[in-house]
Amino acid sequence: MKSTSEIAARPEHAPAGAIAAVLRSEGAVAALLVWVVVAIALTMLNGYWVSVAVMMLVWCYLCTAWNLIGGYVGQISFGHGAFFGVGAYCSAYLSTTYGASPWLGMILGMGLSAVLALAVGYIPFRRGLSHLVFALLTLALAYAALYGVSGVRALGGTNGMFMSLDETGLAALRFRDLWPYLIVMAAFNTVLLLVLQVLLNSRYGFIWRATRDNEAAAAASGINLFRSKQLAFAISAAATAVAGGFYAQFVGFIDPHSVLGVHVIIQILLFSVVGGTGTLLGPVVGTFVLFPLGEIMRVQLMSLEAGSHQLVYGVALVAVILLLPGGLIGVLRRAMGGRWFPAFSLAVPHGASAEPLPRRRAAEVEEGAPILIAEAVGRDFGGVVALRSVDLEVRRGEILGLIGPNGAGKTTFFNLLGGSFPPSRGRISLAGQRVDGLAPHECTQLGIARTFQITQTFASFTVAEAVFTAALPGRTFAEARSIAGRVLARVGLEARRDVACAELTLSEQRRLEIARALATGPSLLLLDEVMAGLTPTEVTGVIALVRSLRAEGITVVIIEHVMHAVMELCDRIVVLDAGAVIAQGLPHEVSRDPRVIEAYLGKRAQQFAAAATSGDADRHGGSPNDDV
């Protein structure tokens, strides 16, 4: 899709503002912390502790790089040992065999690691497999790399490789003194932290966090989950390789176990988790506390029996994780309260602007002509037929009701339209274009937006951020901001814009679902039971909202059990039963259809429905007009 590739290229906001935002950020503070360590090490400590500081910065860097995929995207990688090793071996091989600068090997290592990451991530991310599958695949990668390298003669096999000691200087990444190592590693840390901060302030920050918080909602917001995860994983892997190249030169010797062993990832996880993942400061603080502590324990408890220091270290570790579940950074955050770094400011404009809601590629069909056509669409799960065969068309500008008993296949049908999974048979086209088999974000970008029966929210987002993120794919920051403002005003969530998504009441969550769908700029809106569980008054509000959306030209398909609302709202109704259409037509026709009554409505409800359509103000026929 063209719009997909556009996401990457666009400049976000004025450079000056961006720079200021980065400088005031967590990443800048973390980088500052790194340089404080450098200053302390160089002015106050002896060579040994400077050496410890260098290794500490290596680990700090590794944790920060891992945190991008593990903390921000929420995909736990056990494979970073492999990327570390790839960096180390590339740099070692090129420099010892061809006399090339280790920097060259480092760059090659970055490339190779990124390619490796893309290869390992390809299938689990493409097919949306579980986190655990990804984690175990990366673990397998780590072991495969460890044993794989062990058998390669050119890489020294299990004997390892020695760096040449002849040359020194920046080009050889080898120094007589210790301090240049410290400076180089601090510089690597700084660059990485600032690059990550810039990325997090950009659209990717929102995309990654949304992906982590809720994949289904992120995909429905038009985010390409596959690209989002692959990008983060590749960046994280490439960054990790740099540390490997540095380590090889610093220690002067590498062997498979030392750079590819499991202890690499165990250390990374340890420092990151104790520090606190998903924040830039967490892994830095975690490393700065734990690494020296481990070193002190090793040295202080050396005279005791072998293994004592690890025992004490292990017990301390277990205690910290049990007592401080949010990590050290969680404690700090609570202590600082409101003085914690504000999230990157969104400044979504207030006010119900008269501007119309955004529209993607307004479907090029005439009012009343079919915008969406489903032909003999079916879907099986394993051996179970969820949807037998559905023929259905949605006409532009109408509100179509989709009703039927539970298990009739209504939500399955929505999932097919929204791209959650492909149909097993049949075809779906939107304004003449085939859409079956597309991914959710592609459907969203073509103008199909949906809500979920069970509301899906982004736990770490405010209401405004969630709507902004849905507006973001394929648009600039400014456009997305303006859209978010308009949509919030339209669905009546303006007053709640800065509240965390998780704190909304049920009816507000339903509105947020609709807002998120609207922000993507749909021409076809799929509403899945947005009224279930709402009080009649709230239902009335939703009915009014849906009507106003239709008035703007958005075509709506609605699955609903609240019969009086369906009867009142819909222009046309399609009834599904056992995975097939059993009736369709105008509301009053459908509500009198004996098959529909038999399969779905029941006698009493049918009376209510009939009463509602005929406008008879029976006690159940509360029409919204009476309320005004």
Place this chain on the structure above:
Amino acid sequence: MSLELLLQAAVSGFLMGGIYALIALALALVFGVMGVLNFAHGDLLMIGMYGVVLVSAATGLSPFLAGIVMVPAMMAIGWVVFVLLIRPIVGSAPLVQAQLTIGLSFVIQSAALLWFGADLFNVPSELAASPIRLGAIVISLPLLIGFVVALVASGLLAWFLSATVWGYRVRATAEDPVMAQLCGVPVQRVQRWVFVCATGSLAIAAGCLMGFYHVTPVVGLQFSVLSLLIVVLGGLGDLRGAMVAALVLGVAEALTSAIFNSASAPAALYVLFGAALLLKPHGLLGRGAAV
């Protein structure tokens, strides 16, 4: 390479796989019932293995019997670990669980190093000397006994889960602990007993292993990783899948080692694992809850 060699590798790998299954089933059950992926699983097994060594040395029992003797002790250890460490992290983020159990693994490993030193221990047994010969193929008796014991234990577990009221309760707890509570199932007690029994079963597995293998303070990690691979390959929460995965892994391990004859051979095993997982992300039997 001769067919005979491959056959020998396959047979001994298959028997080994049975013992892997017993180890992995305990992990799968704990993961299923309380959602905790225990990275210290292999280290708990290692405690059992040291226990078997001690019991055998003190009483002269065969390792298999010593394993049975160790069951109550391992259950007690399971109890303590559950109350102190596992219960607090039921329902926490996977990363926290991973890290805490990795921390526990650290502690167990270091403690073993302190108490037993880095030397290896085993239980020499007469059984190893008298294998069964089927033509050119040799079946190691301890391995065979281990396999049979593992099979019986797994069968008992399957029967318990699918045919007893407490088995239903365990499965109900695994699926929806809150609802199980509302049904009057004492969920915490179920979780505790599952962990205690799973840890206890490791004593049996330890007995089977010590029939032909040895223990050092670092063997825990390899069994943890192995069980993780099996549980995921089997399809999370699919016990029968785990059984199949364990047998497949045992055979694959022996075959790759026989075929490749290089330091890189184990890499082939992990590549195979990756490929299998990609082709069958829902577990080998395709019934697990991988997505």
Place this chain on the structure above:
Amino acid sequence: MNRFVQAAIGLVVAMAPLMSSPARAEGEEVAIPAITAMSGSTAVLGQDAQKGIEIAVEHINADGGINGRPLKIQVYDTQGEPGVVRQVMERLTRMERAPIILGCEVSAGTSAAAQFAEQAGVPYLNSSAVSAELLERGYKWYFSDQITADSEAATVVDFVEHLMTQGEVVPALLYEDSPRGAGTIERVEALLKDRGIEIAASASYSRSDRNLLPPVKRVQTSGANVVIWAGYTEDVVAGLQAMQQLDFKPYIVGIGGGPGDVRIPQLVDKGFIEAVNLSTADYFNPDMERAQRFVKSYEERHGIVPSSYASMCYRGAYTLKAALEKTLEAGKELTPENLRGALIEVDIPGEQLISPFSRIKFDEHGRNIGAQNLIAQWKDGATKKVTVWPPEVAVEEPNPLN
């Protein structure tokens, strides 16, 4: 916030004594550091090494120390990790200002330590790693009084040739694929080729393999009757069990700590050990006349006879002692430069050593030209391990090829 400040202060206070460079002890004591892996996957080596060092220091001090001054060797744990080794080396050279470092490290750790020592300009005296590659790198500060893979290979092939005089020999190689095993076997292979001896099979396995039937079967099906085998204790135990199950009884010539482990008879059926004539190329055997003082002290202290690991660091401490004494006798300060000079001059006759070496004398690469192996064989129902080769140090004849 307060809690944090307190924690931070606490941390700084805890670190304070470590950060300041301690003034060098002006006392009588000569303090030299040693590095080894006391924890981690190679801890078994380090733990034995430490025991050997302890006894060496006791013996040296009982005999009058270093020119009357007591010797102290502090052992530092490196976990066998190159990264940690570098850190520890940094600490020892920059903070402790050690003039020389005794190394009882595994190969990987030794490699990292040698690289560091070369840069830092501090002599590193290796007494455990057998890597020949390190000696070929032209280091100025690296000395190894240990045998090398080359001398091991030579001894093994000599012994195989001795067996060939008794009948037809079909040799096969079996090895664990770490540098220790693979490195030596590689040299054995080259040497056999040089002498025109054909190998029937070569099978390797990983230390973590739980199932050694496949590689052992591979060797068996090749028709070999002599197996040259390099490995660690755990895999040698597993491999012997596999051989027993496969009813495979070759003449085993082992290399390294595994086949030579003194506890093998406790771990494997004794009859089978005898049946395969289990013998090992080693740099130590407790039955050697000249090792008796060490062996007795060790047995008293630890209840078992010392392993080769323990012996090598005992020996290392004596090499160190010689260098220290040479420096002090020349009226020189204990500086890295002076100690390097002293090491070059060291020449200890074989009779004073607990190893089967002819002497300890370094060539220009830091190689000990007097290093040589012995071959020890389990005898009398695997109740004793007897030195059987080379004839100069042999206590009994080797078992004949059967």
Place this chain on the structure above:
Amino acid sequence: MKLSIEALVSGYGLVDVLHGVSIEMAEGEVVAVIGPNGAGKSTLLRTISGLVAARSGTVRYDGREIGGLAASEIPRLGLVHVPEARHVFGKLTVEQNLVVGASAAPAGSRKDALAEVYDLFPMLGQKARELAGGLSGGQQQMLAVGRALMARPGMIMLDEPSLGLAPLVVEQMYEALDGLRRSGLTILLVEQDVYMALDFASRAYVLENGRIALAGASAALRHDDHVRRSYLGI
């Protein structure tokens, strides 16, 4: 009194959801709790059944203080909670679900209880060996109620039994519940469909912002201005 709640305060995290709720129910009574979303209806039931700890106030069942009891203890006293969204054990068969439901019942009563439930919901008997996950929403709701009855309860609390169900199924559901009501079972009902709730219950409480705003007989509430405006949309 079958159930008497006094000045109950409870909530999650730092937030109180219920600010002093008092409710009384007599043996055999059917009482509904209605109110807008977020008012605390589900929290009320979750507090009574021990899933949420009460912060103050008392909950008495059959005259016995049950605050502080574990959630798995309360069904043993005969007070069973059927939570929102059914929560059947999808990987267990229908019958296994019912057997798990009998965990709180006195030993030996399982067979009779099973027969009674199959009698009340014949569909469950037909599908006894099928996996509960394969049932339709309505069938699952029936299973959820049946499972609660397996505990031989003296009182059940139903949370939104009609949520997400097709109208025909809701009707069938309430027919079955009607049978229970007539058998004298004490029922506390939380229901979004206010018509349905007031039809079914004899009395109702209106819960707003964690407080009881109004209480009375169903018939009276149906004509109450506030109720008509806010909930009936009239």
